[in-house]
Amino acid sequence: MVVVGGGPAGLFCAARLPADLAVVVLERMSEPGRKLLLTGSGQANLTHEGELTAFLNRYGDHGRFLRHALRAFPNTALAAWFADRGVPLETRPDGKVFPVSRKADDVLAALCAACRENGARIVRGARVRTVERADDGFEVGVAGGTWRSPSVVLATGGASYPETGSTGDGYRFARALGHTVVDPRPALAPIEPEPYTFADLAGVSVPDADLRVVRDGRQVTAGRGDVLFTHTGLSGPGVLDLSRALRPGDRLLISFVSNSPSETLDARLVRLCVERGAARLPTALASLGLPERLLRRLLAEAGLPEEATGARLDRDDRRRLAGVLGGLPFAIGRVAGFSVAMATAGGVALDEVNPKTMESRLVPNLFFAGEVLDIDGDTGGYNLQAAFSTAELAAAILARRPART
Secondary structure, three states: OEEEOOOHHHHHHHHHOOHHHOOEEEEOOOOOOOOHHHHHHHOOOOEEOOOHHHHHOOOHHHHHHHHHHHHHOOHHHHHHHHHHOOOOEEEOOOOEEEEOOOOHHHHHHHHHHHHHHOOOEEEEOOOEEEEEEEOOEEEEEEOOEEEEEOOEEEOOOOOOOHHHOOOOHHHHHHHHOOOOEEEEEEEOOOEEEOOOOOHHHOOOEEEEEEEEEEEOOEEEEEEEEEEEEOOOOEEOHHHHHHHHHOOOOOEEEEEOOOOEOOEOHHHHHHHHHHHOOOOEHHHHOHHHOOOHHHHHHHHHHOOOOOOOEHHHOOHHHHHHHHHHHHHEEEEEEEEOOOOOOOEEEEEEOHHHEOOOOOEEOOOOOEEEOHHHEOOOOOOOOHHHHHHHHHHHHHHHHHHOOOOOO
């Protein structure tokens, strides 16, 4: 049986398939799991804590499709599987789950060892050129030969980080077999506003900002999370999570200071200006908790001199300042490309795949696992959990079918 792709989904699927299926993993790179080694800055953020409902909300509009896979193999099962293989996991205060060793190498080694123990063969440097139907199943064409298999699992990943082998080949195979592919686009990617005049703030990070995306005068989505200023644009988990929904021409409004339950932002500014009326604005507003460099820049955006005191602000001044603090607009020029995107939005259309089995609704015995599907999750381990869960579900279904050679 052939699994196309030696990333997390492909390796895990092979490790979970019965040995009597004579599993072969075809990996185009010289070594499997290249992209896995980059996750979590090389520390492998494998999953996230939380219940099923919380997980489903982390995949945009497509979380419902993953309900069966995540229920069959949740984050707790993933943690137990790795712990049993000598790679215990731990949860950080922010909910992200990593191996205790903080080494993605350990995760990859465990996956490869499980494949070996299960009799699965990993063929390196096997660039798949075609996947075609045959009378007895499928023919998978590679340079110099053809692999024949009664079933095929496409676990080729998306199109992000192409230097790791994720070049979108799976989309081509799926189309050739009659599947619809939703146009791939970068996800979990930084954004580049146009114009961008905040390069001088590169390195400044703001925690838990509120973000809204406006298109043609209407809010289309919103989120919350950390925002990081860079030399070329905006990044950080809050921005990355929204990037799947952004289009050139959209406006991203960032609220650096949210309204509290007891008072509006304008009322809060009034109170601060009264309490510290004699202080210069950077000092009077220090309790807002913003980085000093950012606060000074926001005062300039509102047309307020730093030398001004809180007591000198009139109503119009406060409204301008509240507008900047509560909804600074950035016009989206572009979302950064696949070379830096952590994930891919788009992929094999979900209505053509059975969510209870990961099998194609169009082609019997063709299965999908991982990012080749039109699924992309938020930062924090959600994409890897989806890869493992869909791979487990596909393997479980295949394991119940009669073995064929």
